[in-house]
Amino acid sequence: MRILGIETSCDETAAAVLEWSPSARPSGPAQSGGGAAGALRSNVVASQVDLHARYGGVVPELASRRHLERLGPVIDEALDRAGTEFEAVDAIAVTCGPGLVGALTVGVAAAKSFALALGRPLIGVNHVEGHIYANFLEHPDLALPAVVLIVSGAHTDLLLMRDHGVYEMLGRTRDDAAGEAFDKAARALGLGYPGGPAIQDAAGGGREDGVTLPLPFPDETTLDFSFSGLKTAVLRAAARPAPDGVERRRGSTAGIAAAFQDVVTRVLVDKTMRAARRRGARTIIVAGGVAANVLLRSRMTEAAGDLGVPLRIPPLALCTDNAAMIAVAGAYRLSRGERSSLRLGAYADLDITAPLPETQAGA
Ligand code: KG4
Ligand code: ZN
Numbered sequence: 001m002r003i004l005g006i007e008t009s010c011d012e013t014a015a016a017v018l019e020w021s022p023s024a025r026p027s028g029p030a031q032s033g034g035g036a037a038g039a040l041r042s043n044v045v046a047s048q049v050d051l052h053a054r055y056g057g058v059v060p061e062l063a064s065r066r067h068l069e070r071l072g073p074v075i076d077e078a079l080d081r082a083g084t085e086f087e088a089v090d091a092i093a094v095t096c097g098p099g100l101v102g103a104l105t106v107g108v109a110a111a112k113s114f115a116l117a118l119g120r121p122l123i124g125v126n127h128v129e130g131h132i133y134a135n136f137l138e139h140p141d142l143a144l145p146a147v148v149l150i151v152s153g154a155h156t157d158l159l160l161m162r163d164h165g166v167y168e169m170l171g172r173t174r175d176d177a178a179g180e181a182f183d184k185a186a187r188a189l190g191l192g193y194p195g196g197p198a199i200q201d202a203a204g205g206g207r208e209d210g211v212t213l214p215l216p217f218p219d220e221t222t223l224d225f226s227f228s229g230l231k232t233a234v235l236r237a238a239a240r241p242a243p244d245g246v247e248r249r250r251g252s253t254a255g256i257a258a259a260f261q262d263v264v265t266r267v268l269v270d271k272t273m274r275a276a277r278r279r280g281a282r283t284i285i286v287a288g289g290v291a292a293n294v295l296l297r298s299r300m301t302e303a304a305g306d307l308g309v310p311l312r313i314p315p316l317a318l319c320t321d322n323a324a325m326i327a328v329a330g331a332y333r334l335s336r337g338e339r340s341s342l343r344l345g346a347y348a349d350l351d352i353t354a355p356l357p358e359t360q361a362g363a
Helices: 049-053 060-082 101-118 127-133 178-188 195-203 228-238 253-278 294-307 324-335
Strands: 002-007 012-020 038-047 091-097 122-126 146-151 156-163 166-172 239-241 247-249 283-287
Touching (some): 002 060, 002 324, 012 324, 038 324, 122 324, 127 146, 127 283, 127 324, 156 253, 228 239
Antiparallel strands (some): 002 012, 012 038
16 A cells, blocks of 8 residues: 655645555554554655744744645655655545644645545544654554653643554643744744754753753643743843843853753653653653754663663654654554545644544444
């Protein structure tokens, strides 16, 4: 089965072709897993980062317009690289939320017209579930239940994945997402956009000037997160008004960036491990754009090793938004017999623990 994946939820226009053999995927409860089932034939991402960088964040109207211009060529390129024809696509998987509604609409409308024109099944995919399934490309048989940390520009969710498509929310951010915190801190420090890579580069190896920032919301009674206070702490560490009214830098940019990364990753690791211990996780999954962070990856690896639970984090290219992860999540849903109708819409808010709208469960 050849699945075309489409992703336009935010600021990346993406298409991918996945070759999938349904018979090889685990059937029934996924505890014991199954064989390798998917091969990625192409994965094309056209980033809009340059377009939005000058505004310091994604401008929704510009994003939608750029998706409209780029999606056609991006799909053509994905098919080309996969060495396949449009007519040879067996199913279409598309992100239908959560995200920017105008941006999502471009991908969903395209996917529905292809499904209709080709007479092929359509499957909607929750973007957050897509991030999780980036891990199932290389590890189709990873053991469940898994504790999942989704850390992106829009989400910081701790989930229990009981089985394929079955999730329980354990904790989430009460305000800013972790990626958003990186972006705001980078802006406060006068670094570039997106903030995650900028902070990581600025931090380098060092905490040479000994800047310390408060641990954000370490509260042990909850698995929720809160990052909104950090921006103020970063601003305070960066500058203080002197008696002559001139702002002077206190900590160096490198020192503050390093301290910021230190406290954010520490709280993410602590709460993920606490959840994994409490819920008897057989795998720990970390996914989303912030999972590209080198310090987070190494700290998670160490902590999961101490706990003796296997850790899965996607390769860097599959951490940030892409369509390969959407095709993989779609493949699992299609294999269970799920189909979305042509009434599928674009949903700004979409709860991963609830059934997907306009989608029929399998037999
Ligand atoms: O998953 P993603 O590509 O888009 C959303 O679904 O939001 O995540 C984007 C977020 C941005 O906030 C970006 O700053 C962050 O991921 N990010 C990073 C790194 N690379 C991207 N954060 C920390 N360290 C990184 N290396
Ligand atoms: Zn994302």
